Amino acid sequence: MTASGEVAAVLTSIAAEAIDNPSSAGARLADWIGREPSPAGEARMQQIAHLAPRLVADALLRDGWAQPDVYGPARTDVPAAQLAAVRAVARHLSGEADTADAVVDAYITAHGLQGLWDFGVAALRLLSDELRDQQRDNQR
Secondary structure, eight states: OOHHHHHHHHHHHHHHHHHHOHHHHHHHHHHHHOSSOOHHHHHHHHHHHHHHHHHHHHHHHHHTOOOGGGGOOOOSSSOHHHHHHHHHHHHHHTTOHHHHHHHHHHHHHHHHHHHHHHHHHHHHHHHHHHHHHHHHHHHO
16 A cells, blocks of 8 residues: 555545544644644655545545535635635536645635634534445445
8 A cells, every 4th residue: 555545544444534533633644744733744644634525525536426616615604714625525526636726725825724624623523424425325
C-alpha cells in the first residue's frame, strides 16, 4: 500500500468511527496528528486537507450519488471551511484534482494554520457524513 493509501485508510477509519463514537474518533485524530504542534503534525494536517475531499468524492462515486452541481451550495450560513471543502469535493467529482488542490491551498493561504485545521476537520466531517449515509442505505 502506498503512503497516501495508508493515510486514506487511516482517515476513512477515523471518519467511519466518528459515525458512532465522535469522541473516540476525535481522540484518534488528535493522536495521529500529534497533540503538540510540530512540523510532522502540520504535514499530516496538509495530508488531511488535500486527501479528505478526494475520499468524499470517491465515496460519492462508489455510492452512485456523484452530481457535482449538487455540491456547490449557494447558502451563506455555511462556515467558510465547510464551503471550501464542499467546493474541493465538487472539483474532484468533476475530475479536476488540480483545481481541488488549488481550492485547498487558497483557503489555507488565506486562513493560515487555523484554516488548515478547520478545512481538514470540515472535509473529514463530510466524509463521515457520507459514510454514515452509505451505512444507513446498506441497512435498508
